[in-house]
Amino acid sequence: MECCHKTKERTPEEYKALIHRLNRIEGQIRGVRGMVENSCYCVDILNQVAAVKAALDAFSRELLSEHIHTCVAEDIRQGKDETVDELVQTIQRLMK
Numbered sequence: 171m172e173c174c175h176k177t178k179e180r181t182p183e184e185y186k187a188l189i190h191r192l193n194r195i196e197g198q199i200r201g202v203r204g205m206v207e208n209s210c211y212c213v214d215i216l217n218q219v220a221a222v223k224a225a226l227d228a229f230s231r232e233l234l235s236e237h238i239h240t241c242v243a244e245d246i247r248q249g250k251d252e253t254v255d256e257l258v259q260t261i262q263r264l265m266k
Contacts (some may be wrong), residue, residue, distance in 0.1 A: 178241060191229045198222045231265055 180188070199222060202209070205215045245253035 178237075179250065184236060188229070191225070191232070195222060195225045195229065198225060234264070253257070 198218065202215060202218050202222060205218060236258075242253050242257055
């Protein structure tokens with residue numbers, strides 16, 4: 171799937187950690203769907219949704235940290251100041 175205007179080379183360890191987190195989140199989402207299909211109590215489903223949201227937030231924090239330490243730092247060293255604007259916009263979207 172072609173979705174990006176830029177790409178990033180990730181170490182095998184970084185790739186594995188990100189995919190592992192996403193697989194767990196995907197399992198949580200399937201669990202929520204199962205709860206709806208099984209007519210579980212609303213509050214129980216909402217608790218699971220909160221757990222999914224927390225997992226996605228943790229994934230975002232991990233990815234953002236890695237992005238700052240690699241992509242942003244490298245671009246700043248190369249004088250690409252527009253990367254700071256991109257970072258600010260990204261953080262603003264994450265904080266909505």
